[in-house]
Amino acid sequence: MSSEKINIFDTTLRDGEQVPGCKLRKEQKLAVAEQLDFFGVDIIEAGFPISSPGDFEAVQAIAALVKNATVCGLSRAVMKDIEVAGEAVMGAKRPRIHTGIGTSDNHIKFKLNTTREDILERAVAAVKYAKSFVEDVEFYAEDAGRTDPEFLARVCEAVIKAGATVLNIPDTTGYCLPHEYGDKIAYLRDNVKGIHKATLSTHCHNDLGMATANSIAGVENGARQVECTINGIGERAGNTSLEEAVMIIKQRFGGQYHTNITTPLLKSMSILVAETMGMPVQANKAIVGANAFAHSSGIHQDGVIKHRETYEIINPADVGVDQSSIVLTARSGRAALAYRFKEIGHHLTKDELDVAYVHFLDLADRQKEVIDTDLEVLYHEKIYSMI
Ligand code: KIV
Numbered sequence: 001m002s003s004e005k006i007n008i009f010d011t012t013l014r015d016g017e018q019v020p021g022c023k024l025r026k027e028q029k030l031a032v033a034e035q036l037d038f039f040g041v042d043i044i045e046a047g048f049p050i051s052s053p054g055d056f057e058a059v060q061a062i063a064a065l066v067k068n069a070t071v072c073g074l075s076r077a078v079m080k081d082i083e084v085a086g087e088a089v090m091g092a093k094r095p096r097i098h099t100g101i102g103t104s105d106n107h108i109k110f111k112l113n114t115t116r117e118d119i120l121e122r123a124v125a126a127v128k129y130a131k132s133f134v135e136d137v138e139f140y141a142e143d144a145g146r147t148d149p150e151f152l153a154r155v156c157e158a159v160i161k162a163g164a165t166v167l168n169i170p171d172t173t174g175y176c177l178p179h180e181y182g183d184k185i186a187y188l189r190d191n192v193k194g195i196h197k198a199t200l201s202t203h204c205h206n207d208l209g210m211a212t213a214n215s216i217a218g219v220e221n222g223a224r225q226v227e228c229t230i231n232g233i234g235e236r237a238g239n240t241s242l243e244e245a246v247m248i249i250k251q252r253f254g255g256q257y258h259t260n261i262t263t264p265l266l267k268s269m270s271i272l273v274a275e276t277m278g279m280p281v282q283a284n285k286a287i288v289g290a291n292a293f294a295h296s297s298g299i300h301q302d303g304v305i306k307h308r309e310t311y312e313i314i315n316p317a318d319v320g321v322d323q324s325s326i327v328l329t330a331r332s333g334r335a336a337l338a339y340r341f342k343e344i345g346h347h348l349t350k351d352e353l354d355v356a357y358v359h360f361l362d363l364a365d366r367q368k369e370v371i372d373t374d375l376e377v378l379y380h381e382k383i384y385s386m387i
């Protein structure tokens, strides 16, 4: 069986940039977009052009700059929004309009104060209008995670007929469990007439910490596009993290699915976005966090030094991290201490290591971490005289 391509739709510059404090200037957006393109992202959601003149200009500039990826602009199912999004992405090599409307009863009743039939009509009209600007039109059924599957299927069928090329099934509120989200995608795959003409897309939020798991469940059940952001930034608790989704596909679904992402650029992409947006990455973040390849307990350190795979399922080089690190704390053992001394050029004998270890523990109990300069001092004050 040949491996199927999963398209990566990056919304760092739209859903990610909505986060308070993450707003970027046009030049910063261009720098991120250029790297995303180089990195192998298939679709860049560059912004929400109707939202402000600045965002419109940024989307337009990104459309002109990007060489390979599709450039997408968001709009509501509102004619003026669609027109402005169409104008903003027009200069792209591969332009896309992403339009949509709420489909859950909650959204229909409380947000839009209307009926299911009206939503169906507005969805179809929006897609038809977007088709008058671009060929590639993605439709989002906002709050699809809480939408009745039968109604969702009706909406999907109608917008495919109207010309939608991609169907985005957002779990807008991060409500679904992975099996529920997977079942929803499978239901659409099996029950929507004409589904073969469109690509099913996941767009999952992380309110219950399940965004990545839900996206992968979507892929396993027929979705062929994953919407995600670098470092998982996005509204509230964020979106599916690009680095997690891509590495799960690579590590666990190797022969079955693949993406176009150059994974050794993951770490530098994460740093670029964290620094540009002023949004630091938590140390224990999967794949790109500072501790993702750091080992600090004696048992783990001993295992990793003997054979890296004892405690690591990813080769750090695959995600752009130089090497695993052995962090020296009061929980570290002799093997780690000897290893770190060796790294800075001191090969200790067993007796020297015994002496060094006693002094090391004394120091480690007083400070959080023992670093190379501490080891140098320890070596010259306590070990050198033994030689
Ligand atoms: O979470 C969501 O539903 C969205 C849509 C606008 C795609 O971000």
Ligand code: ZN
Residues within 6 Å of the ligand: 015, 170, 172, 203, 205, 234, 235
């Ligand atoms: Zn979203």
